[in-house]
Amino acid sequence: MNKGPTYTEAFNELQQIVSDMEQGDITVDELTEKIKRAIQLIKICRTKLSTVEEDVQKILRELESHES
Amino acid sequence: MPEISGNRTIFTLLEVLTGIKTVLTEHLSETFWIKAEMTRLHFYPQSGHCYPELVEKRSGKIIAQIKANLWKDDYLRIDQKFRQVLKEPLREGISILMQAKISFDPVYGLALRILDIDPSYSLGELEREKRETIEKLRKEGIFDANKRMKFPLLPQRIAIISVETSKGYADFIKVIDQNPWGYRFFHMLFPALLQGERAVETILGQLSRIRSVVQHFDVVTLIRGGGGEVGLSCYNDYGLTRAIALFPLPVLTGIGHATNETVTEMIAHRNAITPTELADFLIQQFHNCAVPLNDSQKKITDQTRRLILADRQKLMHITKYFRSVAMHMISRNRISLEIQSEGIIKQPIQLIHNSTTALTNIIKSVSILSPANVLKRGYSITYLNGKSIRAIGNLATGDQVETIISDGTFSSTVQKISKQKPYE
Numbered sequence: 001m002n003k004g005p006t007y008t009e010a011f012n013e014l015q016q017i018v019s020d021m022e023q024g025d026i027t028v029d030e031l032t033e034k035i036k037r038a039i040q041l042i043k044i045c046r047t048k049l050s051t052v053e054e055d056v057q058k059i060l061r062e063l064e065s066h067e068s
Numbered sequence: 069m070p071e072i073s074g075n076r077t078i079f080t081l082l083e084v085l086t087g088i089k090t091v092l093t094e095h096l097s098e099t100f101w102i103k104a105e106m107t108r109l110h111f112y113p114q115s116g117h118c119y120p121e122l123v124e125k126r127s128g129k130i131i132a133q134i135k136a137n138l139w140k141d142d143y144l145r146i147d148q149k150f151r152q153v154l155k156e157p158l159r160e161g162i163s164i165l166m167q168a169k170i171s172f173d174p175v176y177g178l179a180l181r182i183l184d185i186d187p188s189y190s191l192g193e194l195e196r197e198k199r200e201t202i203e204k205l206r207k208e209g210i211f212d213a214n215k216r217m218k219f220p221l222l223p224q225r226i227a228i229i230s231v232e233t234s235k236g237y238a239d240f241i242k243v244i245d246q247n248p249w250g251y252r253f254f255h256m257l258f259p260a261l262l263q264g265e266r267a268v269e270t271i272l273g274q275l276s277r278i279r280s281v282v283q284h285f286d287v288v289t290l291i292r293g294g295g296g297e298v299g300l301s302c303y304n305d306y307g308l309t310r311a312i313a314l315f316p317l318p319v320l321t322g323i324g325h326a327t328n329e330t331v332t333e334m335i336a337h338r339n340a341i342t343p344t345e346l347a348d349f350l351i352q353q354f355h356n357c358a359v360p361l362n363d364s365q366k367k368i369t370d371q372t373r374r375l376i377l378a379d380r381q382k383l384m385h386i387t388k389y390f391r392s393v394a395m396h397m398i399s400r401n402r403i404s405l406e407i408q409s410e411g412i413i414k415q416p417i418q419l420i421h422n423s424t425t426a427l428t429n430i431i432k433s434v435s436i437l438s439p440a441n442v443l444k445r446g447y448s449i450t451y452l453n454g455k456s457i458r459a460i461g462n463l464a465t466g467d468q469v470e471t472i473i474s475d476g477t478f479s480s481t482v483q484k485i486s487k488q489k490p491y492e
Contacts (some may be wrong), residue, residue, distance in 0.1 A: 007222045020365050021371040028379045038368050051253035066280040
């Protein structure tokens with residue numbers, strides 16, 4: 001159901017890129033790739049803030065199967 | 069009057085029971101203070117009267133019990149006092165200290181007629197129960213169990229235990245669903261009674277349902293509101309608080325009252341005074357996520373700009389340095405070339421000059437050393453048999469020798485030889 005990194009994973013990876021950049025661990029050669037990845041991660045995180053994938057009906061069915 | 073039949077006196081039931089009533093009223097007419105547990109209240113809404121069941125237990129066993137009457141006016145007055153002092157209505161399942169008298173009715177039998185109940189005694193009992201719950205949880209080491217749980221970074225999926233029609237639930241849903249930042253929450257209601265006698269049982273039931281689908285949720289919220297400040301002693305129940313403490317998700321409470329914090333609120337992962345405050349807290353968690361996201365974006369932009377600028381400056385610096393080094397090298401080589409080419413022209417002349425001087429000196433020395441010049445300075449050469457004499461040992465007395473000087477020659481005979489060196 002849930003493909004790709006979780007919010008926490010994406011956020012932590014993003015923080016790593018930022019901290020690498022701040023400490024000057026990223027060279028101009030790597031920069032393009034890193035920025036691309038960072039933008040992707042920010043997008044993932046933003047999307048996660050504004051969407052949820054749970055379904056009440058599905059949970060209710062699960063509850064019924066537990067209770068029967 | 070009893071009827072006499074043969075040798076028997078026969079009473080009617082009413083006569084006997086009236087007799088009992090007379091005895092009881094004559095001998096037990098005063099009021100008593102009695103402590104007991106009220107297991108049932110039996111309130112009849114139509115009449116407004118209550119018919120409580122009172123028991124005394126020892127080691128869990130009932131050792132005394134009796135029915136009681138609590139008439140409408142007394143009930144209303146006592147219930148009012150309870151709500152004021154205990155923040156609880158008069159309810160079953162509590163220990164009470166009551167003022168009562170024996171009542172006997174031929175139809176309804178023996179009962180205690182409750183005239184008054186002291187709420188401060190029940191309050192003490194409730195407080196004691198609360199303290200006991202706290203002590204038990206502490207002893208088991210689970211008082212902080214729910215608080216110690218790691219709170220999810222994004223508390224997005226919420227299992228709500230509440231009453232669908234309550235104001236607290238409506239407030240909570242409104243705040244999280246209509247937040248202006250577009251944060252999306254998923255929430256599902258697990259309806260339960262949130263105050264009074266059946267609260268413990270229904271809340272426990274819903275906790276167990278949530279537990280069976282726990283992977284779909286991040287947090288549990290317990291929301292009440294609009295129900296006034298009575299009937300909250302259920303939140304001090306040991307069984308309920310234990311279930312909350314050990315629940316596999318953080319439990320957040322918004323029970324919404326201002327007085328005495330209940331044990332449930334103490335042990336919950338977080339307690340908010342009102343459902344709205346709880347909703348705000350959850351939104352704040354989203355802010356806490358969104359803000360560093362924006363920060364990250366800004367930092368990345370800034371750092372990229374800085375990195376490119378720094379590299380450009382480095383490049384410029386290197387270019388400048390290279391140019392300066394190159395210029396310097398060219399100039400140095402030019403000078404060295406000039407010096408060398410000058411040398412190439414100058415050196416042969418010097419060489420010739422030096423050679424000429426050396427030659428002149430040699431010629432000079434050679435002419436100084438020529439025999440004619442030497443002889444002119446007073447020196448002479450002596451020959452023996454045509455060879456110049458260089459050592460005294462070559463001579464013997466009587467040898468005929470010939471000497472040349474600058475302007476002539478002469479012969480002589482050796483008369484005496486001395487081996488004494490003239491300049492020593």
